[in-house]
Amino acid sequence: MKSADCPVCDGLVELDEKTVTGELIECRDYGTELEVVELDPPKVEEAPQEEEDWGQ
Amino acid sequence: MEKIRASIIGGSGYTGGELIRLLLFHPNVELCEITSESLVGKYIYKAHPNLRKSTNLKFSSLSEIENCDVLFLCMPHGQSQKSIETYKQKAGKIIDLAADFRLKDLAEYEKWYGHSNSNPTALSEFVYGIPELHRDEMKSSDFVSSAGCNATVSILSMYPFYKEGLVDTERTVIEVKVGTSEGGNKYSASSHHPERSGSLRSYMPLQHRHSAEIVQELSFDEKISVNFSATSVDMVRGVLATIHLFTNEKLNDKDVWKLYRKYYYDEPFIRIVKEREGIYRYPEPKLLIGSNYCDVGFAVDDTSNRIVLIGAIDNLMKGAAGQAVQAFNIINGLEETTGLTFPGFHPI
Numbered sequence: 001m002k003s004a005d006c007p008v009c010d011g012l013v014e015l016d017e018k019t020v021t022g023e024l025i026e027c028r029d030y031g032t033e034l035e036v037v038e039l040d041p042p043k044v045e046e047a048p049q050e051e052e053d054w055g056q
Numbered sequence: 057m058e059k060i061r062a063s064i065i066g067g068s069g070y071t072g073g074e075l076i077r078l079l080l081f082h083p084n085v086e087l088c089e090i091t092s093e094s095l096v097g098k099y100i101y102k103a104h105p106n107l108r109k110s111t112n113l114k115f116s117s118l119s120e121i122e123n124c125d126v127l128f129l130c131m132p133h134g135q136s137q138k139s140i141e142t143y144k145q146k147a148g149k150i151i152d153l154a155a156d157f158r159l160k161d162l163a164e165y166e167k168w169y170g171h172s173n174s175n176p177t178a179l180s181e182f183v184y185g186i187p188e189l190h191r192d193e194m195k196s197s198d199f200v201s202s203a204g205c206n207a208t209v210s211i212l213s214m215y216p217f218y219k220e221g222l223v224d225t226e227r228t229v230i231e232v233k234v235g236t237s238e239g240g241n242k243y244s245a246s247s248h249h250p251e252r253s254g255s256l257r258s259y260m261p262l263q264h265r266h267s268a269e270i271v272q273e274l275s276f277d278e279k280i281s282v283n284f285s286a287t288s289v290d291m292v293r294g295v296l297a298t299i300h301l302f303t304n305e306k307l308n309d310k311d312v313w314k315l316y317r318k319y320y321y322d323e324p325f326i327r328i329v330k331e332r333e334g335i336y337r338y339p340e341p342k343l344l345i346g347s348n349y350c351d352v353g354f355a356v357d358d359t360s361n362r363i364v365l366i367g368a369i370d371n372l373m374k375g376a377a378g379q380a381v382q383a384f385n386i387i388n389g390l391e392e393t394t395g396l397t398f399p400g401f402h403p404i
Contacts, residue, residue, distance in 0.1 A: 008332070009313040029313070031331035 004042040008032050015042050059086040060388055061124040065143070066131040067115065068092035070237050071153055073104035074377035075128055080110050082381065082395035084388070087111070091118045121146055126384060129153060137175040149198045149387055151380050157182035157201035159268055168265045186211060187382050187392065188323055189273060200383040205375025206232045206286060207269035209297045212326060212350045213367035216319040218274040222303045224361070225280040229300040230270070232284075235291045235341070238371050253290065260286040293372055294341025299365040306361055312354050320352070324393050325374065325382065329353045339368035346370060347400035348378035 002015045011029040015036065019025070023036045024047055034044040062079055066072055067090035079087045090100060092115040100115065101108035127147035129136045136143075136156040143150055157179055159165040165173045173179065183193045185202035189211070194200060203211070210230050217223050236252065245251065267284040274280055307315075313328070320326040330353040331337045339351035353366040369375050378396055385392045 008309065009330075010310040011313065011317075029328065029330075031334065 002039075002042045004036075004044045006030060006032060006034065007044065007046055013044055015039075057084065060084055060126060061086050061088050062126045062128065062384075063087070063089040063091075063121060063124045063147070064128045064130055065091050065118060065121065066129065066135075067100070068095050068103045069130060069241050070372055071376045072130040073107070074372045075130060075153075075380060076100060076104060076111075077107060078377055078381045078395055079128075080107070084390055084394060087113065088124050089113075089116050089121055091116050091121060093117060123147065125149065126151065126388070128380060128384075133169065134171065137173055137178065140175050140178050151185070151200045151202060151383055151387075152182065153202045153376055153380055155201075155204065155265065157199070158184060158203060159272060160184075161272070164268050164272070168268045184269075184273065185379055185383050186273070187379070187386055188212060188320075188326065189215065191386060194383055194386045195389075197387060200380070200387060202376065202380045202383065203273075204266040204269050205238060205295055205369065205371035206234065206264065206284075206297070207266040207273070208375050208379060209295050209350060209367040209369045210266070210270050210282075210284070210299065211273050213297055213299055213352050213365040214270075214274060214301060216315045217301060217303065217363075217365075218276060218280070219319070220315065221277065222305065222307070222315075223280075224302040224304050225278065227300075227302040228280075228282045230282055230284045231298045232286045233289045233296045233298075234286055235293045235295070235371060236288060237292050238295075239288070255288065255290060257288040258285070259288045291342070293345050293370050295367075295369050295371045295375060296339070296341050297365070297367040299367070301363050301365055303361045303363060307356060307363065309356055312356060312363060316352065316354075325349050325396070327351050330355075338366045341368040341370065342404055343400050343402060344368055344370045344373070345400055345404060346373060347398055348373050348382060348396040349400070350374050 004013050006013050006027040009030040025034050033047040035047045037043050037045050062085050079085045095115040096117045098115050100113050124147050126149045129152040133155045136152045136154050162176050182199045182201040183190050183197045185200045264284050264286050270282050316328045325348050329339045329351045338353040351368045355364045385394050
């Protein structure tokens with residue numbers, strides 16, 4: 001199984017054989033949504049996320 | 057496999073009740089006797105109503121206790137040391153859940169508990185009870201002294217940083233928010249409902265005894281100091297520790313992830329909890345109620361060398377009875393997670 005490193009927490013992110021470029025996957029440790037930007041070798045980048053404001 | 061015969065001295069309190077619950081459903085344990093001098097002859101469920109129909113055992117007296125394989129001591133601090141030699145005659149293995157044998161330095165014990173330890177020779181026999189730090193020692197020992205609840209969550213949150221020598225050891229600040237069950241089942245004016253309900257009580261801003269355990273366990277090359285405060289909040293179970301730790305070099309998120317993974321990746325009861333989004337982004341004690349997990353999380357301050365560590369446990373489980381059963385499994389050569397796999401509730 002192919003794998004990449006999470007760019008945020010450095011955890012191992014596994015890609016199954018059907019994964020395609022542009023697909024969104026989740027880091028198991030950090031829960032970050034990641035976009036698969038390359039397949040060979042696998043590379044993922046952090047997908048844009050909505051920020052929450054809990055400071056009200 | 058023949059079951060291990062276990063008994064509990066002092067089983068009427070909250071920790072005792074939790075220990076009974078765990079041992080009744082432990083596949084390798086025959087729970088033989090549970091003592092309580094104030095409840096002799098009463099069914100266990102009179103003190104622990106959740107155990108109604110789980111057992112027909114009644115509380116017995118200390119004077120009636122028979123020999124067994126493992127004895128759990130759940131008495132108030134200061135009692136175990138007076139009779140430990142008698143208990144050794146009753147069981148080959150002993151797990152003490154009080155503070156009597158936690159501190160290895162006699163002067164420190166006297167300083168924090170206000171009296172000298174009446175059985176100093178036993179101190180060296182007891183292994184400090186956090187399995188993640190002392191697993192190997194436990195495997196070759198028959199005596200374990202379970203750690204304090206606040207100390208447990210604080211130590212586990214910080215241990216990798218101190219072990220690796222990464223901490224500016226004069227500046228650590230620990231603030232724990234604790235549930236009311238930490239105060240035990242004896243009521244007082246301060247626990248009267250109109251006084252207690254809705255309270256957010258700074259009950260020990262200085263001089264909490266668990267500070268001594270933290271210093272003992274995290275002092276490696278030099279004796280450290282910590283600044284510890286405890287606040288009682290309006291919940292029954294749980295501890296949330298917020299720790300301001302200053303490192304002697306700048307660390308980033310990945311560094312801390314790597315550090316925690318190095319020490320805790322294979323630990324069955326420690327989880328790293330840090331998520332970018334969602335409700336439970338950091339450890340939260342209510343999710344741990346009834347479980348033996350210690351959840352640790354962190355946030356790195358980009359503007360300084362401060363890292364905020366967040367740790368959570370159920371004080372009656374990982375902070376007391378669960379930790380004791382984990383140690384019981386280790387000293388008896390059992391799978392460490394036996395009887396401790398309950399994952400908690402959600403929602404709760």
